[in-house]
Amino acid sequence: MLVYIINKHGRPLMSCSPGKARKLLKAGKAKVVKREPFTLQLLYGSSGYTQPVVLGVDAGSKFIGLSATTENKELFSSEVQLRTDVTELISTKRELRKTRRNRKTRYRQPRFNNRTKSKKPGWIAPTIRNRIDAHLKVIENIHKILPITAIVVETASFDIQKIRNPDISGIEYQEGEQLGFWNVREYVLFRDDHTCQHCKGKSKDHILNVHHIESRKTGGNRPDNLLTLCETCHDQYHKGKITLNLQKINGFKHQTFMGIMRNYLLKELKAKYQDVRNTFGYITKNTRIQNNLPKSHRTDAFCIAGNIRAERLPYYFLQKQMRKHNRQIHKTNPSKNGIRKLNQAPYIVEGFRLFDKVLYNNIKCFIFGRRKSGYFDLRTLSGEIIHRSAKCKELILLTARRTLLMEVKWSDAIPPIP
Structure with missing residues (x-):
């Protein structure tokens, strides 16, 4: 290595x-x-x-591919797995805050002027901000160990309306599916002909509800995530008495993220580094196919860097972004006597913290769970379980926990060097 x-x-x-x-x-x-x-x-x-070193960056919403190369040799290769739990955590925080204010300050008036959007021009959603910061962080980390002279970033822009309707053109882009309706609810009721989509009116219940196929936390309020149900069927579904024959609808979260991220990322990179270039996915795909290379994020980054004749490394670094703190102090459901149990485990147990990198039986792994008794759940970043309950005396601390966990992975086609 x-x-x-x-x-x-x-x-x-x-x-x-x-x-x-x-x-x-x-x-x-x-x-x-x-x-x-x-x-x-x-x-x-x-x-x-x-020597001149070019860094190729395959930007993405779930994974980042990185490859730093000279004309003759690849010097660094990595795949970064980004966090996908930010939306759920923020939604949970909002629910807890709402119930807490209902208990503590029931008559508190809403204060709309205190919201972040009204305070900061150019505000973007925390989920997008987190991913952009992750891209900037991993690029900065490579600049600390290699003399990068140029950065080539692959970004993508998606025409979501074209994906939904390939025949769309002209003024049809301004005339969406909700044209002429006051809100999403009115459109969904009209689309479903004001009829329950489960019983088709057999329940004789005239009160209609708009049901989320996926929870609003994950699916949002887009029309294809909403369904008309009568109140009878809606109550029975949530009580588990009936099931709905529905297909999971694929949203466009990742495409939307890439469309928003590309301009912000390039702007911030150009403000920080000198030589920053942009490329597109079809160029990367053509380069990969012509050179008969396997499809992966790190391979795409290698193609993006442009030094296609360089000797590739037989290994790469797998990185995984983890949350730093669990800020929820108490569990959501209190016990019968009204006492709210703590939701946070001890910060340090026998000198070890969550996500510390340790050595167990000559195997490098990470702490994914700890107990007060001094036993730990050990795993690799790829999900392989090393031990469910390892004693603290059998562990040797290698690296204290970080936001970006890292381990070495050997390429499948090339055996590891002893």
Whole structure:
């Protein structure tokens, strides 16, 4: 595996082989500053010789592909798995806040002027902001270990109306499906002919409700997530007495995110770095097919970087973004005597924290669960279970927890180097 070098002032230099790094450490000319990726800092002055290094970034809403290459060799390869729980956590926080205010300040008037949208121009949703910050963070981390001279980012823009209706054109883009209706509810009732879509009016119940096929938390209020049900069928469904024969509707969350993110990401990258370029997915796909390369995020990033003849690394870094804190203090459902139980586990148990990287039986893994008794649930980032209840005395701490967890994965086609 390559070893990354930074000079005594913290500026990145070119990578070196493990043999050269071992000699520098034995001679006392360098010190270890990071385990993964393994990085050394020189303790003496150096010439600062570097080569042009291009960083390819395959931007996405779930995964990020990264590949830093010179003309002859790939120096860094990584896939980053982003968080997908931000929407659910924010929705849960809103529900808890609403019930708390109903208990504590029942007569509190709504204060619309205090909302974030009215305070900050250019506000974007927290879920999108989180993903954009993650892209900026992983790019910044690579700049700390390699002398990146150029960044090439693949972004995509989607015509969602064209996806829904391939024949749309002209003024039809301004005339949506809800044209002429006051709100979504009115449109859904009209679309379903003011008839219960389960019993078709057999219940003789004239009170109609608009039912969310998926919860509003995950599916939103778009028309294709709403269904007309009479009040009788609606109550019976939520009581579990009937089932609805419905197909899960694929939304356009990720396409919408990419459409919003692309401009913000490029703007912030250009403000921070000098040489930032943009490319498109069809160019990446054509390059990958012509060179008979497998489909993956890191391979797309390798194609985006442009040095297609460079020697690829036999391994890559799998990174996973994790939340830092569990801010919900109490559980939602109190016990019978009204006491609300704590929802937070101890911060440190026997010197270990959640998501610390540890060594167990010569296996590198992460703590995904801990108990007060000193037993831990150990897993890898890919989901492999190492041990459900390992003793704390059998663990050796390697790296304290971070927002971005990292482990080395070897490519399937190339055996690991001993």
